[in-house]
Amino acid sequence: MKLNTGIIAAALTPPPLYVCGTPAHGLTLSDVRFLLFGKGPYEKEILYFAEWSKLKAAEGGLPPYLVCVGGGTEALAFFQSRNLTGFIMAEDDDPLVVFSAIQNIFLKYNRLESALVAALRAKAPLREIMNLCAEIFQNHVLLYDTERNLIDYSSRFAPDANVPYWKETLETGKRSELLMAEARKHGANLQAVRMNFTDYVELGPGLPRIMTHQFFEKGNRLLVLTVSETNKPLAVCHMMLLEYVAELLAPNLYALRTATCGNRKGLRDACAAIIAGEPVDPLLLANILASLSWHVDDNYILLLIKFPKEETTSETLARYLHIYERIFPDAIATVYMDCLVLLVHNDSADLMSKCLPQLEKQLVKHKARCGVSFPFNNLLQLDAQYSNAKIALAAAGQDKPISLFGDAITEYIVGRIAAEVPLYPLCNREAIRLYNYDLENGTDLLMTLETYLKHNKSLKAAAAELFIHRSTMTYRLGCIKKLTKINFESARERLHLLLSCIVLRTLGRLKQSAPDVLKQTSVRYPVRRSAQLPDKAAGVKKQVE
Numbered sequence: 001m002k003l004n005t006g007i008i009a010a011a012l013t014p015p016p017l018y019v020c021g022t023p024a025h026g027l028t029l030s031d032v033r034f035l036l037f038g039k040g041p042y043e044k045e046i047l048y049f050a051e052w053s054k055l056k057a058a059e060g061g062l063p064p065y066l067v068c069v070g071g072g073t074e075a076l077a078f079f080q081s082r083n084l085t086g087f088i089m090a091e092d093d094d095p096l097v098v099f100s101a102i103q104n105i106f107l108k109y110n111r112l113e114s115a116l117v118a119a120l121r122a123k124a125p126l127r128e129i130m131n132l133c134a135e136i137f138q139n140h141v142l143l144y145d146t147e148r149n150l151i152d153y154s155s156r157f158a159p160d161a162n163v164p165y166w167k168e169t170l171e172t173g174k175r176s177e178l179l180m181a182e183a184r185k186h187g188a189n190l191q192a193v194r195m196n197f198t199d200y201v202e203l204g205p206g207l208p209r210i211m212t213h214q215f216f217e218k219g220n221r222l223l224v225l226t227v228s229e230t231n232k233p234l235a236v237c238h239m240m241l242l243e244y245v246a247e248l249l250a251p252n253l254y255a256l257r258t259a260t261c262g263n264r265k266g267l268r269d270a271c272a273a274i275i276a277g278e279p280v281d282p283l284l285l286a287n288i289l290a291s292l293s294w295h296v297d298d299n300y301i302l303l304l305i306k307f308p309k310e311e312t313t314s315e316t317l318a319r320y321l322h323i324y325e326r327i328f329p330d331a332i333a334t335v336y337m338d339c340l341v342l343l344v345h346n347d348s349a350d351l352m353s354k355c356l357p358q359l360e361k362q363l364v365k366h367k368a369r370c371g372v373s374f375p376f377n378n379l380l381q382l383d384a385q386y387s388n389a390k391i392a393l394a395a396a397g398q399d400k401p402i403s404l405f406g407d408a409i410t411e412y413i414v415g416r417i418a419a420e421v422p423l424y425p426l427c428n429r430e431a432i433r434l435y436n437y438d439l440e441n442g443t444d445l446l447m448t449l450e451t452y453l454k455h456n457k458s459l460k461a462a463a464a465e466l467f468i469h470r471s472t473m474t475y476r477l478g479c480i481k482k483l484t485k486i487n488f489e490s491a492r493e494r495l496h497l498l499l500s501c502i503v504l505r506t507l508g509r510l511k512q513s514a515p516d517v518l519k520q521t522s523v524r525y526p527v528r529r530s531a532q533l534p535d536k537a538a539g540v541k542k543q544v545e
Contacts, residue, residue: 001027001109001110001112001113001244002027002028002029002030002045002244003027003029003030003105003106003109003241004023004024004025004026004027004028004029004237004240005019005021005023005025005029005047005065005085005086005087005237006019006023006024006025006235006236006237006238007109007237007238007240007241008029008047008087008102008105009023009087010232010233010235010237010238011105011108012087012098012101012102012105013101014090014093016087016088016089017072017087017088017089017090018075018076018079018087018088019086019087020076020079020080020084020085020086020087020088021079021083021084021085021086022085023085023087023237024235024236024237024239024240025085025240026240027240027241027244028044028045028065029045029046029047029065029106030045030046030106031045031046031047031103031106032046032047032048032049032067032099032102032103032106033046033047033048033049034048034049034050034099035048035049035050035054035055035062035063035066037054037058038060040060040061040063041061042061042062042063042064043063044064044065046063046065047065047066047067047086047102048063048065048066048067049066049067049069049095049098049099049102050066050067050068050069051068051069051070051095052068052069052070052071052074052075052091053070055068055071055075055078056071056074056075056078062082062084064084064085065084065085065086066079066084066085066086067086067087067088067089067098067102068086068087068088068089069088069089069090069091069093069095069098070088070089070090070091070093071088071091072088072091075088076088109136112132112135112136113136113248115132115135116129116132116133116136116245116248117248119132120248120249120251120252123252123292123293125329125330126143126151126152126329127152127154127155127326127329128329129249129252130142130143130152130153130154130155131154131155131156133154133225133227133245133249134154134156134157135156136241136245137227137232137234137238137241137242137245138157138231138232139157139227139228139229139230139231139232139234140153140154140156140157140158140159140227140228140230140231141153141154141157141225141226141227141228142154142169142225142226142228143223143224143225143226143253144175144223144224144226145222145223145224145322146221146222146223146224147174147318148174148175148224149173149174149318149319149322150169150173150174150175150322150323150326151223151322151325151326152326153326157230157231158230159228159230164178165178165179165182171365172319173319173320173322173323173326174319179203179207182203182204182207183201183203183204183207185204193236193239195239195240195243196243197213197214197215197216197243197246198211198212198213198214198239198242198243198246199211199212199213200234200235200236200238200239208228208229208230209229209233209234209235210226210227210228210229210234211226211227211234211238211239211242212224212225212226212227213225213242213243213246215246215250215253215254217254222253222254223253225242225246225249225253227242264292264332266284266288267288267289267292267294267332268332268333268334269334270284270285270288271332271334271336271341271343271379271382272334272336272341274379274380274382274383275336275341275382275383275386276336276383277383282296285379289379292332294345296378296379296380297377297378297379298345298346298377298379299345299346299347299348299375299376299377300343300344300345300346300347300375300376300377300379300385301343301344301347301352301372301373301374301375301376301385302341302342302343302344302372302373302376302382302385302386302388302389303324303341303342303343303344303359303370303371303372303373303389304339304340304341304342304370304371304372304373304386304389304390304392304393305320305324305339305340305341305342305363305368305369305370306338306339306340306368306369306370306393307320307338307339307340307366307367307368308366308367308368311366311367311368312338314335317335317340318335320340320366321333321334321335321340323362324340324342324359324362325342327355327358327359327362328342328344328351328355329351330344330345330346331343331344331345332345336386341386343382347375356402359402360401360402363401363402364401367398368401369393369396369397369401369402369403370393370396370401370402370403371388371389371390371391371392371393371394371395371396371403371405371408372389372392372402372403372404372405373385373386373388373389373392373405374388374405374406388405388409389405391405391408391409391412392404392405392407392408394408395407395408395411410502410506411506411509411510414502414503414506414507414510415506415510418507418510423503423507424504424507426500426503427499427500427503427504428493428496428497428500430484430485430486430497431446431449431497431500431501431504432500432504433483433484434446434449434480434483434484435504435508437483445476445479445480445483446501446504446505447466447501447505448462448466448473448476448477448480449480449497449501450498450501450502450505451465451466452473452477453494453497453498453501454498457488459473459474459477
């Protein structure tokens with residue numbers, strides 16, 4: 001990566017005493033070398049290095065870009081008289097240390113450039129690309145669409161979440177109006193520089209300097225890349241660096257356009273069509289997915305998000321679309337009916353455990369609910385998984401804003417079957433015996449049995465799930481064995497018992513769904529009274545509770 005003298009001077013520690021000439025020149029410098037006097041012509045891509053004791057006696061032509069160690073104001077006058085561009089270091093700076101530091105700056109930017117190019121070629125997630133850009137500028141980087149909606153940002157060098165203007169951006173998903181209002185107070189006093197499609201603006205005292213680059217295609221503005229001063233000072237010399245980075249990003253960012261442009265809009269439309277049961281051209285879908293480095297048979301999970309009625313305007317949903325997309329590193333959202341459908345690509349247990357807490361926090365802010373489908377690996381299942389997410393969504397509430405279909409499926413299936421087939425008579429009679437005993441005595445033996453069977457008869461695992469001591473678990477099993485005649489060695493009976501426990505527990509929560517079934521008498525299965533239990537039977541209720 002080529003640099004200019006301003007960028008190099010800004011990156012040096014300790015900083016130069018004087019920066020001379022026009023440090024915000026084009027990115028022309030690729031290396032630093034010691035100046036050999038009288039060995040011209042000098043290369044325009046090289047930053048030459050000299051000590052004042054030798055430079056002051058120089059005659060004839062000098063290179064256009066020069067670093068001098070020592071000389072102070074005398075060296076400054078020399079630079080000005082020769083129209084040299086460069087910088088002057090302090091007299092007591094070690095020349096070799098300064099030379100090495102400048103070399104390291106070139107190496108650092110070359111490494112950062114290589115990392116960014118590699119990420120772009122690999123079509124890395126947008127957040128990773130934003131973070132690499134942030135490393136180049138050593139400041140926060142943000143990407144907006146033409147409507148000032150925040151598409152993504154770097155987690156590197158991000159402001160504290162409590163900084164008012166950044167907090168506003170995170171909550172609204174748009175450029176901070178608070179920051180713009182503060183900047184407008186300074187009016188004509190704002191310091192701004194424009195070059196091609198890049199702007200450098202000093203917003204005013206106490207506010208960060210910013211640089212922006214606007215991406216255009218065929219005369220239409222598509223995106224705005226912003227660098228905000230949060231870590232290292234920004235200066236006009238960094239505008240050329242932003243121009244170069246934007247040139248690298250442009251081909252990839254055009255494929256990441258917002259809801260009104262390009263391939264992402266195509267995928268949003270395709271997802272909505274699949275959910276609606278409309279035909280989708282497989283070849284067209286494959287091409288759209290390929291442009292995003294996705295494939296039809298990749299791993300996916302669908303999230304269905306519903307907002308309060310007053311929030312379901314088209315403008316609000318369009319803004320929220322970007323907010324929820326950013327929670328996951330590789331996802332796309334679309335508005336369907338009055339909900340937001342969020343499709344997460346290449347989900348994993350680690351990814352979901354990391355992102356779901358952030359999702360829940362955002363849902364609480366918006367007073368929204370979310371249903372999560374089963375993980376699936378074929379995008380054409382989208383309509384079925386949408387239905388699954390709707391089922392999960394129905395189970396979500398204010399106290400539980402996120403509901404997984406895996407948690408809601410049992411109640412749904414049992415309820416559907418119970419509406420057609422009486423399930424109570426199909427249950428294992430020993431499970432029914434425990435169910436009735438629990439109803440009469442307020443115990444929890446049925447859940448104890450279900451947990452024990454679910455963990456393949458592991459006392460330790462079952463006790464851990466029930467949050468009870470292992471000895472309590474052993475005692476409960478002893479009571480179950482005295483109340484029932486269960487053959488725990490029969491795999492077939494264990495399966496029947498486990499299914500019966502699940503069905504009975506679920507039917508207990510669905511009395512209105514199957515009232516006739518639940519009203520059936522259990523006279524064929526008389527309940528043993530507590531007098532028939534062992535000496536400790538009187539303590540069963542207390543122990544179970």
